[in-house]
Amino acid sequence: MGGSELKYIKEAFDTNWISQFGNNIDHFENILEEYLGENSFVAALSSGTAAIHLALRLLNVEEGDFVICQSFTFVASVNPVLYLKAVPILVDSEPSTFNLCPNALEDAVKFCLQKGKKPKAIIAVSLYGMPFMVDEILEISRKYDIPLIEDSAEALGSKYNNQACGTFGDLSIISFNGNKIITTSGGGILISKSQITKNRTIYLATQAKENEDFYSHSELGYNYRISNISAGIGRGQMEVLEERIRARRENHVFYKELFESFDDLHLFSEPSAKFYSNYWLNVILIDGEYWDKKKMRSIFYENSIETRYLWKPMHLQVLYKDCIFFGSNISGAFFDRGLCLPSGSNITENCKERITRALYDYRN
Known part of the structure; x- marks a missing residue:
């Protein structure tokens, strides 16, 4: 508030x-x-x-x-x-x-x-x-x-x-x-x-x-x-509102700097200067064999850091499984590879340090 x-x-x-x-x-x-x-x-x-x-x-x-x-x-x-x-x-x-x-x-x-x-x-x-x-x-x-x-x-x-x-x-x-x-x-x-x-x-x-x-x-x-x-x-x-947008975008800068040294972790970011996101949620996509989405989530959880899976696409939901679908399941691949990271407007520097430690402890 x-x-x-x-x-x-x-x-x-x-x-x-x-x-x-x-x-x-x-x-x-x-x-x-x-x-x-x-x-x-x-x-x-x-x-x-x-x-x-x-x-x-x-x-x-x-x-x-x-x-x-x-x-x-x-x-x-x-x-x-x-x-x-x-x-x-x-x-x-x-x-x-x-x-x-x-x-x-x-x-x-x-x-x-x-x-x-x-x-x-x-x-x-x-x-x-x-x-x-x-x-x-x-x-x-x-x-x-x-x-x-x-x-x-x-x-x-x-x-x-x-x-x-x-x-x-x-x-x-x-x-x-x-x-x-x-x-x-x-x-x-x-x-x-x-x-x-x-x-x-x-x-x-x-x-x-x-x-x-x-x-x-x-x-x-x-x-x-x-x-x-x-x-x-x-x-x-x-x-x-403007203060909240600023805080969310600062979270994104933190994650961008954090993931720069990880070739197989990709932060979801604005594709061009046309796009300006409030970065309501920060999302990573996980590639390669080293990283495992479930294992990474459990490491964060053990450090009292909440992550969540991405939205499960509607064409993969039981409720909508019989609907006609157009595409090549790109969204399904995102669901398989993605995690939503802590993105609240009230994330402190201490929280960011804990996130950084958990990530590097997992890599090491």
Whole structure:
């Protein structure tokens, strides 16, 4: 926490607005709209998953529709497709960003068209805070006139060509879950290009209530609005966002220097100057026979250093094993070779020394 969150939570209690209405929500949305830039209209919701679900609803995704999804991601990026009984078409990664492969994406689009069903949407993820190949993905989206849902759940503060992630999609989402670079305890936003779309998002997120005086409903809505208390946490967190990004990027510099002398350990890094990652998570890929992912993880664990495996791609999950998949299993190879390293904004110099010692003890 940054320190000022309690001030805004107290404001919610003092004004007796603690649920889904109140000044904190309005201020939080305004701060984010200013941060993201012109033509960004923000609706604050209960989660990033809710935001993806509503994005699909706004695009009129229905039962049986095709939705192209990035396979290498957390399951919440794809589950909302199933909520609507639509059909996920899974697409592999390309190696430089870990994100949606443009060639495999176009193959998937052509397959859908051959089946006589143009996809209703493409969901592209900026995994671990790294922007996807925006120019190439947008070109395909526009070429085939398929709306792009930008899943920047992990990428607040990241940029592509100096433009903020969360502003490239026809609809975009960001998450404020407890593990993200800043948090509202649980929450997310849906970003659109117009006030009209923002208003409809809020309408759907508040049970599609049509009348201020009594409960009138003509279509399905959801209980997806953020609370005034959570939005208050978000207001305080936005005050320290730049500090958090700086800390995460400093972690990456530490890891870059640490792994320079290891030819068979590769740190996941920005592929070019176009990409600016918040480095929400730092990831290594392990090559060669000397290093073993499970052994390395156990060495870190014995030194009270937490590591985690990468997201298991959707096409390798039991839930999605029957889905059509386009690609050559690049993301599966990443899952086999990769580890997520400690990446919190509060890692101390002592923590870094322990990580360094554990790594060199393992090599020696």
